[in-house]
Amino acid sequence: MIQQAPTQQETFAFGPQELSQKLLRLPHTETSGYWKISFDRLAHKNHHWYIGLSANQEVCYTGTQPFSCQTLLKIIKRYLPQSRREPTRSFLAGLHKTSKEQSLSTVDTIEELIQMNILDLKQLADILRSKILADFELYLSIGAGGAVFVPDESLSTQIPVPGLPIETLLKQTQQRQVQWQRVKQIVPSMNVIPILDTERLEQSELPESQRQWLKGVVRSGKTLNDISVLVAKDVLEIATAFAKFMQAGVIRLDSATQSEPGTVMIIDDSPMVLMQFQRLVTALGHPVVVNQEVEKSIPMISQVKPAIIFIDINMPGISGFELVKQIRQTPEIASIPLVILTGEQKLSNKWRAQWSGCDFLTKPLSMNEINQFQVALQEKLETVMSTASV
Structure with a gap:
């Protein structure tokens, strides 16, 4: 159960470009729990970002809600490729429905998923890391706001895999930003639809398995961003792959069908x-x-x-x-x-x-x-x- 009344010392404010540095200097907390972060820009939506810290002060989870069976299943559905296949897909859908109707233990749910060979602890650690990095990329650049620490002694026992030090996450986020800068020179946006050049694909030296995969995802008519969700892959991984396909001349990007951006x-x-x-x-x-x-x-x-x-x-x-x-x-x-x-x-x-x-x-x-x-x-x-x- 999440405890209430965080102390005054367990809060901080940050400017538009200061969140990364503030996270590096977080005050030490005596227990596991969440840094509940609010952004001025999203205040009208009552939107928060939760950074879950284990007892040894490592980041073990991030999300818009505290860790629960429902948030776990959403992460599995987004980042675990086998969640797209039957009978796993139907089982997860049923489990998600049950979690809405009654409170399920995350520990018991994880044990059940492991026993059914849907995932193992390494896969759990990998998908949590993917979610955490995606969140760090998104939220670190939103702007000014404030944070308060909400203790939750049960968090460390709910997640049976080690977390990552904040310094490591910030360094990896910075490395990903450098990768994005290179990729964006070829793939300027993820909201574009890839178009396959069938003739050049047949003439290419791509392995047959890669050709079939490419034909399958392009046939869906989805944007690169939607493709990353479709195949349960990280967006940077998909962007990097399609940058190589473009350099090979087998793909072009159709900006005309791009979803309407904001004014x-x-x-x-x-x-x-x-x-x-x-x-x-x-x-x-x-x-x-x-x-x-x-x-x-x-x-x-x-x-x-x-x-x-x-x-x-x-x-x-x-x-x-x-x-x-x-x-x-x-x-x-x-x-x-x-x-x-x-x-x-x-x-x-x-x-x-x-x-x-x-x-x-x-x-x-x-x-x-x-x-x-x-x-x-x-x-x-x-x-x-x-x-x-x-």
């Missing part, structure tokens, strides 16, 4: 900046709304309800930070993610952006900086769009 708004007094920004964002596949009339920003934002807003820091009549304040004071648009744009590399601007609950992006000052700006822009857009459905 991006930019507010700037410079027509040139608006035109350049619109061109860059449109090239990334997002609809754009530009606004040069700063004084009309609030009603326009209320009407458009963009997924994210980029705001110039220096504008006549009203500064970017003053506009941010107005947006945050307007309830129906207060939770929209905001990014401050500036051509100045001032540390004070970055601090003000963080304390305002905003991200920060430096405008390119030369042609040589445009590519770097576009990469940073794409990363921010993907972070926001990935959390829009959270």
